[in-house]
Amino acid sequence: xxxxxxxxxxxxxxxxxxxxxPPHKMEGSRYTDRGxxxxxxxxxxxxxxxxxxxxxxxxxxxxxxxxxxxxxSIIMVRQKDGSVKAFYNACQHRGSRLLFADxxxxxxxxxxxxxxxxxxxxxxxxxxxxxxxxxxxPCDDLSLVEVACETFCGWVWVNMNPDCESxxxxxxxxxxxxQAWQPDGWRRMTAISAxxxxxxxxIQDNFCESYHLLTVHPQLTANIEEGVPWTRFDxxxxxxxRMVMQGGMPSHRQEGGPEIVSPLLEQLDMWELKADxxxxxxxxxxxxxxxxxxxxxxxxxxxxxxxxxxxRLTDPHHFNIFPNCSVxxxxxxxxxxxxxxxxxxxxRCRFDHWVYVSPESIEAGIFRSGRLEFTxxxxxxxxxxxxxxxxxxxxxxxxxxxxxxxxxxxxGYRGARLADQESRIARLHHVIDEYISGERPRxxxxx
Ligand code: FES
Ligand SMILES: [Fe+2]
Numbered sequence: 001x002x003x004x005x006x007x008x009x010x011x012x013x014x015x016x017x018x019x020x021x022p023p024h025k026m027e028g029s030r031y032t033d034r035g036x037x038x039x040x041x042x043x044x045x046x047x048x049x050x051x052x053x054x055x056x057x058x059x060x061x062x063x064x065x066x067x068x069x070x071x072x073s074i075i076m077v078r079q080k081d082g083s084v085k086a087f088y089n090a091c092q093h094r095g096s097r098l099l100f101a102d103x104x105x106x107x108x109x110x111x112x113x114x115x116x117x118x119x120x121x122x123x124x125x126x127x128x129x130x131x132x133x134x135x136x137x138p139c140d141d142l143s144l145v146e147v148a149c150e151t152f153c154g155w156v157w158v159n160m161n162p163d164c165e166s167x168x169x170x171x172x173x174x175x176x177x178x179q180a181w182q183p184d185g186w187r188r189m190t191a192i193s194a195x196x197x198x199x200x201x202x203i204q205d206n207f208c209e210s211y212h213l214l215t216v217h218p219q220l221t222a223n224i225e226e227g228v229p230w231t232r233f234d235x236x237x238x239x240x241x242r243m244v245m246q247g248g249m250p251s252h253r254q255e256g257g258p259e260i261v262s263p264l265l266e267q268l269d270m271w272e273l274k275a276d277x278x279x280x281x282x283x284x285x286x287x288x289x290x291x292x293x294x295x296x297x298x299x300x301x302x303x304x305x306x307x308x309x310x311x312r313l314t315d316p317h318h319f320n321i322f323p324n325c326s327v328x329x330x331x332x333x334x335x336x337x338x339x340x341x342x343x344x345x346x347x348r349c350r351f352d353h354w355v356y357v358s359p360e361s362i363e364a365g366i367f368r369s370g371r372l373e374f375t376x377x378x379x380x381x382x383x384x385x386x387x388x389x390x391x392x393x394x395x396x397x398x399x400x401x402x403x404x405x406x407x408x409x410x411x412g413y414r415g416a417r418l419a420d421q422e423s424r425i426a427r428l429h430h431v432i433d434e435y436i437s438g439e440r441p442r443x444x445x446x447x
Contacts, residue, residue, distance in 0.1 A: 053156030239322035248314030
């Protein structure tokens with residue numbers, strides 16, 4: 001008798017390494033102290049791969065994108081051969097910042113101070129009065145200072161450590177996971193960014209746990225499972241985390257539930273399912289939606305569903321990329337939440353809340369459970385936190401983290417007491433400490 005071979009797509013993704021996480025006290029000073037902030041910059045930020053740019057922002061040779069991280073500004077430029085190079089945004093004459101626009105196109109990078117001119121590859125090609133330099137023409141020995149740069153999944157990543165490991169080594173198991181979605185060509189649908197009055201880690205801590213969902217985002221229990229054991233947690237040796245929250249069904253902790261309400265109702269409707277058919281078996285909607293996505297998806301143009309496991313069709317896959325990104329994949333969208341430190345103030349950071357959608361959902365005109373009106377790639381809307389709404393979920397998160405910073409300053413705060421499901425926060429702080437102590441960056445990934 002032939003044995004039915006299990007389809008890999010119906011199986012869960014294999015677990016990650018799950019390194020031991022020693023307890024961490026997480027004193028308030030980690031979020032307020034200028035000395036700790038300086039140590040983090042010197043030892044951690046300058047030694048990690050940072051998701052910084054987007055390839056689609058710089059399609060043609062000479063197109064550039066500029067992004068800041070703490071006190072640094074980095075220029076990313078598309079080269080003639082299609083690759084991307086990154087440079088510190090600092091002139092080698094007397095240090096002026098070179099480019100002040102966020103993006104654009106240049107034939108050459110010309111310093112606004114004395115017109116020193118650099119080619120796309122960083123070469124210094126022109127200085128005024130070269131004969132006036134008795135030490136020799138600066139074009140003979142100076143160029144822009146390059147930053148390690150790689151592209152992956154449509155993003156441009158940089159690392160300020162010239163001897164850094166490859167991005168693939170740095171990302172560890174994330175590398176393979178993200179390739180399933182292949183979001184290289186996904187388009188930015190929304191992009192709101194805010195300066196927030198809290199340390200960058202307060203927000204990343206928040207994204208390292210789902211313990212807060214029930215109180216901070218009660219509305220999410222309508223179609224996302226936030227609690228153990230229906231949420232899976234993983235940690236990698238490299239310092240990244242993964243959290244898989246079952247979706248496409250009511251949460252087991254839904255108040256008064258399980259009940260099929262909006263937006264699960266619309267999600268069922270989108271896949272030609274009727275809520276009434278699930279009376280008394282509300283948790284079966286997840287499996288039913290997966291099956292409908294398998295059978296109807298390709299006909300509707302969602303070719304990439306074939307590469308996704310069933311759980312990736314319905315369950316939000318949330319990644320904490322060390323140190324400062326939280327990236328949540330759904331079948332057809334990815335939410336990038338990124339924190340960058342203020343240049344000077346440990347109690348302030350920049351928060352990006354950007355959503356990318358697959359071309360297939362743009363084509364179909366449907367996004368998650370509603371109509372999708374895509375009017376072109378979103379420009380970044382930069383605000384001061386509180387001046388304008390960012391959206392329900394980010395407003396709920398950031399309202400909480402801004403308030404948490406106030407308590408973290410208090411002499412009455414004695415350090416954190418973490419639940420087991422918050423161990424990824426301890427892991428984040430542990431890995432930061434490893435950078436500060438010099439244990440990282442590592443040549444190999446032995447933990
Ligand atoms: S500082 Fe750039 S040309 Fe003088
Ligand atoms: Fe949240």
